[in-house]
Amino acid sequence: MKKILIYLIVITAIASSCKKYEEGPLISFRSPLKRIYGYYYLESYTINGIDSLKFFNDSMGSSFYFLHDDVYDVNDLIIDGKRNDGVYAEGCVFRWSLKSSNKILKFETASGGNANSGPFRRGVLIDWEILKLKFHNLKLKTTYNNKEFIIELLGS
Numbered sequence: 094m095k096k097i098l099i100y101l102i103v104i105t106a107i108a109s110s111c112k113k114y115e116e117g118p119l120i121s122f123r124s125p126l127k128r129i130y131g132y133y134y135l136e137s138y139t140i141n142g143i144d145s146l147k148f149f150n151d152s153m154g155s156s157f158y159f160l161h162d163d164v165y166d167v168n169d170l171i172i173d174g175k176r177n178d179g180v181y182a183e184g185c186v187f188r189w190s191l192k193s194s195n196k197i198l199k200f201e202t203a204s205g206g207n208a209n210s211g212p213f214r215r216g217v218l219i220d221w222e223i224l225k226l227k228f229h230n231l232k233l234k235t236t237y238n239n240k241e242f243i244i245e246l247l248g249s
Contacts, residue, residue, distance in 0.1 A: 125195040126161075126168075128226050133157040133246035134174075140211065140240050147177065149210045154182035157246050159189070172213065173206065183207060198223055198233060212237035 135155035138146045149155070154174025162169050173184040185206030192199050198221040203214065212219045212235055225232035229248030234241065 125191060125223075125226060128228050129159050129191075129198070129231065130161065131159060131229065131248050133159070133229075133231065133248045135244060136247045137243070137245040139243045142241070145211075149213075150177045152176065152182075152207060152210050153185065153213060170200070172208075185213070187213075192220070196223055197221065211240070211242050 133156075135146065135149065135157060137144070138149045146155075153172055154176060156172065156174035158171045158173075160169055160171070161167075168189050170187040170189050171184045172187070173182050176182050183206040185203060185208040187203050187208075188201040190199050190201065191197070200212075200217075200219045200221065202218075203216070208214045217237070219235050219237060221233035221235045223231070224234055224243075225245075231246040231248075232243070233246075234243045236242070
């Protein structure tokens with residue numbers, strides 16, 4: 094019985110050290126892409142640890158839609174929704190891909206809409222470190238202009 098308990102402890106220790114994402118699941122049967130695709134809303138947006146969600150929603154909507162564009166065979170992120178002033182934000186489209194063994198979400202281009210909140214802007218190529226990647230829950234971190242940005246997205 095003691096040997097079985099020791100084996101279980103060793104296996105648990107090894108498995109927990111192999112977690113891909115800081116706050117991710119120990120085991121997942123869905124691929125990282127399948128866990129990312131879908132509709133989300135912006136749950137939190139911090140800049141250097143300070144809640145800045147209101148500032149994000151002043152210029153952009155809080156709806157995030159990760160999808161695969163079959164026509165061009167690319168992954169797109171559309172950010173839109175109502176801003177704080179009640180006006181519907183025109184959709185902003187970012188191309189994205191997974192890099193570095195699926196630990197980095199790279200936003201490669203932006204078009205349309207009014208992308209002008211921190212690292213979410215036209216012409217800015219940003220690598221986001223994936224901290225959490227669960228089904229309907231995505232947490233990302235990046236540094237832009239010497240500031241740390243963390244966003245958490247919850248799916249519907």
